[in-house]
Amino acid sequence: MRAIRGLWRWRGNPLCRTTDLAEAWLALTSLLLIVCVAPLIGVLVGGAAQSALQRSVREQHEMRHRVTATVVRALERSRLTVDPEGASGDELSSRVLAAWTGPDGSRHEGPVLVGIDRPDSGDRFAMWTDVRGREVARPLDSATASTHAVLAGVGTAVAAAALVEAARRIVVWRMVRRRYARLEREWERAGPDWGRTGAGS
Template identity: 30%
Template structure:
């Protein structure tokens, strides 16, 4: 008997209640759909974003390569920055390509180095300077963060949409109550004036 009571208590919204309005049923469906969209859509958005970011990072690791270059000019000394951030500056370097051609360019290098120092620069498949690609561990972490961000953004959008729909329902209820009160209110009690 106790189990039957608990089941009735859980399903109280589904029973035939004379005080239940059509708007109450609509609101229950809005909440149910909103949670389903958050659960399914949020998970899908997070997985798709994470997978896409992981593919981009993997492509960057395959198309970018490092080369040893020689610094042709001195770079200014490093300034003291809080947090130990690296100071980078454009400086002229020379390197040799795979076919033996000598090339020069100005990538970003660390500050505080003398001319003649060997530095590592990164090139893309077209031979243009680029930044070092993320390692597989860094890429996994970055993909996870991007996936989580997409999940939270999608969930926020779904919650916001649900909140707007429920707000409009509340406004409709208030307008309905106002209309009903204008009809019923004058017949209640005595007029004092």
């Protein structure tokens, strides 16, 4: 709004300099880019991220399988060992030796992290494996993918707006420097004659 008011105020004003008008037009253009173009870029990037992430979700759910494993015995327990796919980083995970059957029918046994507080031999829990029965991370879910896509879109829109504002400030800074340099040159040209009789100043 300030840019529009500035343009209207300078309209037909004899004191209006070319740089004043250029500054007002620059501010108006920057405002339009920030309000209209930056959100559009954010929507496009967010949409592209959503498509890519949802495709990844589908691929992961096709390639990863949920199986039921059985605790063979508990292994050492550490508060520093946290399941990165867990709902909360504060959850205590237990390390156990487990046995499971892969989707292809193969038998597997190995150390895994479980969210059981005091695991005993024979306890059953769910885990994720690939088609050959090897342990893999939990597949990305659709809601998390959508959240990442929204964050990508918002971040891109904010970055685009910040880039436009930074460019506007740089251009205005250069215009002001050029204006002051011109003023100094004019001052040097007129300064020595100031106060002298008949100098026309």
